[in-house]
Amino acid sequence: MITHGDRNVPACSLRNIGGKVFDLVIVGAGVAGASAAILASQRGLSVLLVDSQFFPRDKVCGGCLNQRAQSFLQSIGLYDKIKYAGAVVIDRLHLQINKYSSQWGVPSMLSVRRSTLDQMLVDHAEHCGTTFIDGIRAKIQSIDAGSDNQHRVVILKSTSSTDSATEPVSVLGRRVVVASGLSRSSLPISEEWPASVMENSRIGLHALVPRDKVPELFASSSPGTKPQLHMLVGSAGYLGICDTDGDCVDLAAAMDPSAVRVAKDIGATVQQVLRECGADSSFVRDLNWQSTPHLTRQSECVAKxxxxxxxxxxxxxxxxxxEGMSWAFKGAEALVPLLYQAHLSSDTKTAEKEWNLWITKHRNHRQRISRWVARQSRKAERAKWVLRMCDWVPPIRNQLLHSIMT
Ligand SMILES: Cc1cc2nc3c(=O)[nH]c(=O)nc-3n(C[C@H](O)[C@H](O)[C@H](O)COP(=O)(O)OP(=O)(O)OC[C@H]3O[C@@H](n4cnc5c(N)ncnc54)[C@H](O)[C@@H]3O)c2cc1C
Known part of the structure; x- marks a missing residue:
């Protein structure tokens, strides 16, 4: 595995690229940014990809690739590599709402740590010609009177504590892709990019645990046991648990921030969900939890x-x-041809208009089912009835699984 020490020193790379012009500057090397970098580099665009974290890095995510995401990885030739790296095939779902539980066969998913997946995507992007620098925070400059309309200036600053003396440098991008996840810190002026955040939105949590530290129910350590995705729903939120590569078990949760505030501790809130479901909870107590800001949000404009x-x-x-990662891949597949066309015709306005239309159309469709599932998960009694109905009427269950997981 590549470690920070083996990579180019960011400060040195920063100095090398200061003042350069790129067809595309991509901010954020998660699944969206790295896959866009791969597709754009394959079309011959010059691409700079930056990320504020040092790679390989883990992030808040359950790491389950649905079938659409797997097809994308197959199309860029990474699927077998990811499986070879130890990704785990999951085709069973265990749902538990308080004491009510159900076991379903599901369209097979692939569970992989984000440190493994994102590093592979970034390596592939570099292989295709992308310039990648990690440990760099990007900020797009506002357009002022002196700016030309052909480029955006992006300021890059090292996030390493050891080279704090390094001056920020600027690069020019003919077009800039912001794939910075829930963070909007790279956008020029936030008022120009309004976003709504849902008031009672939950926050995301994540931790990795060595498989031998997890109760047997949650880790398929014994031979012959099939790995499962366990989803446990309690009053504070819900928790997903599944095996992943590196002999680890991935814990990802969405919790009410008020419950975390009251418990004054993330581990205690997660323990509460496990207890409400009648499961052993001691193993989650002192883990190294990562968290996100409020999850449910929407950007009003997505291109200008x-x-x-x-x-x-x-x-x-x-x-x-x-389906978060498959949405990112699908977006990259749709956006890169628009950017390429804009590059050939020098007509960015049309690409911006088309991108706003594409997102509006696909986002609404995609979010309908997620909003519905989110509503059910907040009312335990209602959620149990939905589960019961799915158990009694398999076609309803299959339809639901199809819309969520394929
Ligand atoms: C609890 C939880 C569980 C989930 N489980 C799943 C799952 O099992 N399957 C699934 O498909 N999806 C899942 N998702 C959703 C999935 O994680 C996201 O949809 C996906 O990561 C989005 O990818 P992205 O590339 O847009 O953003 P990210 O993966 O968040 O990447 C953004 C990158 O931008 C970088 N960045 C931010 N600001 C800057 C800056 N100013 N300069 C430079 N870099 C910057 C960050 O360091 C980060 O690496 C889950 C989400 C949560 C919260």
């Missing part, structure tokens, strides 16, 4: 003035139904 938003930056709806 040579800037294009992609992935979660366009909006996100809790819960995690395993």
């Amino acid at each position: 003035q040579n800037i294009f938003l992609l992935g979660d930056a366009t909006g996100y709806v809790e819960p995690f139904t395993g």
